[in-house]
Amino acid sequence: MNAVEIEAAISDLALLPFDGQEFPFAFLAAFGNKETAIKRLRSGNNNLSDVPGGVLQRNNIHIAVCKAGSVSETLKALRASPATAKAKAKFILATDGQTLEAEDLATGETIAPVYPDFPNYLGFFLPLAGIATIKEIKDNPVDVRATGRLNKLYVELLRENPDWATEERRADMNHFMARLIFCFFAEDTDIFNGEGLFTQTIEQWSERDGSNTHQLLAEIFRAMNIKSGDRGICEPRLPNWANGFPYVNGGLFSGSTDAPRFTRMARTYLIHAGNLNWKEINPDIFGSMIQAVADDEERGALGMHYTSVPNILKVLNPLFLDDLRAQLEDAGQNERKLLNLRKRLAHIRVFDPACGSGNFLVIAYKQMREIEFEINRRRNETHRGSDIPLTNFRGIELREFPAEIARLALIIAEYQCDVRYRGQKDALADFLPLSKENWIICGNALRLDWLSICPPTGTGVKVTADDLFQTPLDQSEIDFENEGGETYICGNPPYLGSRDQKDEHKSDLKALFDKRIQNWKSLDYVAGWFLKAADYSIKTQAFTAFVTTNSICQGLQVPILWTEIFRVGCSIEFAHTSFRWANLASHNAGVTVAIVGIAAQPRNPRRLFSLDTSGSTVERQCMHINAYLASGESVIIDKASHPLSALSEMTFGNTPIDGGYLLLSRDERDALGLTQEQQHRFVRRILGSAEFIRGLERYCLWINDQHLAEALTIDAIAQRVHHVRSVRLNGGKTARDIAERSHQFQRMFFGLNSTLIVPGVSSESRPYLPVGYETSETVISNLAFALYDAPLWNMALIASRLHLVWIGTVCGKLETRYRYSNTLGWNTFPVPLLTEQNKADLTACAEAILLAREAHFPATIAELYDPEKMPANLRHAHERNDEVLERIYIGRRFKNDTERLEKLFELYTQMTASAVAQPPKKSSRGKK
DNA sequence: AATCCGACAGGGT
């Protein structure tokens, strides 16, 4: 269950008449306990309580219902109960149906609301559902509740008004929801005259069956679009109950006042939502929660998508907030400096070209208001109106609903800041009517002209949007109050790997990259934002920082994207290396992201952030940050089809493309019922990454053409080949191309005498890359790389710390795992010319590593290279190997990985600069 | 003809 569902369940429970017998079980059920678990507790089997009327669930909660007036004593008894400690309860809770007291035993936090109000403490109870660590949700239960209630309303309205769910009317529906949210907020914050005016008006004047609710709403909306001076003359006359609503407009209440039809339930949901305290809505996170309401795909994870404030600050602080705060610090009490800073604040534009529901803009705005307030405080002008115009916070968003919400979130943020810093009275005086300017553009950011939406100061650029999309007409008429100002571009644009892009995404990228660079089809969708930002920055001196999938700074994409960004004239000003971007949606694994800041005139020093092992941020300052987000001159590693140094050829393993029919478990192999001789002829051991690393047993059919006829006489084999064929015929082009030789892998490579195997993906926790020596009988699958019949000293290189550092930097990654590549990592690996003596020494080192492993037979590679348990003799063998190899490079051990990487980049640059073509080398690879 | 990638995916605990 997610937070929204739990909220709904406990709210429902609190509304029911109190039933002492039932309460503990209903409470547990509300937090997602299964029927069977409840049944077991009810029967007493799993009830560990030693308190009268108590229910105790292990590792969870001890609940007791007591007679009226004895709640406090009962809680005391629960706290003192030996069973509470023994069962490791996290919470204790006592209630008599009048009041409820509970304690979080881990934190000592207690609550004591009157019974019907306990759902207000959702955040307190969330650890019961295992979502304790989410600070934003715990601190903002109102946002979760609001989301849940609006969602119910939204779903019910669409059910009753199917026409509003159509493409044409979705915009109306979204606009309608935005209006409601505004009204809910306004009635709880004195923006409307009278607390609860909106909800009460609906409740009093509409029919209980909901039949005329839409008419009421239409009238209220109409009122909010009529200035008070015009109220007397408008046609038709406003009814009295609508006349109490102020003129708001601001685009929010202009246009059609149409409202969807309500059912009895929808009306109840509306009132239920209105009864929440919207004053406490937190626009930082409310927007990202609520946007899921209008998104069919996201609705299942309602309230689970939000971008946490600390993560957003990872972008905004280095981009410009740190600098503002430093200037504030520097100003001290100096009048002139304070005024300069205030003026500077007023001319800062923040532009998020993928703004979603406005997270980044809202937080940037709030942070800037905080700084401005500090200035005003030092100058004793605390009631002074803000000089920071909301219209300097611009955004582009593709989806309509989030775009509506973003604008609303900014309006709410502005009001809340005014209340907080200037007081309720001043805040109200300036609030209505809303400005009608529209600074959140709904459109495709990759197709729109950013210069028009966020024009450079002093130029009169008109909207020149691309033919496909229309920019709102009045857009170019909005003046930026940005004369002599600064522009900061930020955000978290969508990521979409090359393979997962739809035609529309591809064509967006094509419009940007085609005719400009090669191989753009392999870029992630997010790359489009970086290119547009780079182009924009060159013209306007803007600074940009985006959250991005880390893959644009790894492997294949680096030479494609960054060569162009650097060519345009931008460089990386600051960066945050890979970290996991928490996404609460269960099963939706968090994605690994980086933050990259680019600028045409980057400020110094360059700042490179990363997370240390304990998860806290560390900052390094350096002269340059390269495209791999490492400190150092801009070196870009291109793929090479043969080794640049004098190394053996490494080949990609054999791809089955078999739907599982060429691959065999041991049981499947035995089930073929082959004779010893047949098995020897047609079946081989096969290794991919997992098999090699974890020592798993796997086999495959391996049929040479000259034995095909014989193989097909064996029924079990013939059937499998037949299945492979049909799988391939139904597959993609790659598969169809080889359908006519379905007894074989895509390729049939193997070693004549020996094979070195390097896994394609392996855990980053290991201190060395796994590499193994296998007999020629073993087949290497596409999930690993192979060196067929290569001298053993090659293995010494792969097993070295130097190589791990190189691979970890220049190859792609799977999240943060090492992902090996022959073309990007092995062929580019810079190695000094090795003497025969060097090779002999390295061969001895490799043998020593193999022997050290052998001593622990049958331990797997995963066990041997577990950083906690790596055996001492193996560690020694690797130390020795590193010692020998590093002496070949620089005559001593390297001090650290930074030094290793610098040397490797240096060698690589030398090797590629000398441009002496290496003769292509063919290894003695078996081929049939 | 040869591989690189995954707003992941699947197994283990």
Next chain:
DNA sequence: ACCCTGTCGGATT
């Protein structure tokens, strides 16, 4: 319900 760690084969070059 996380935590750990690498499948699989299509799309792209």
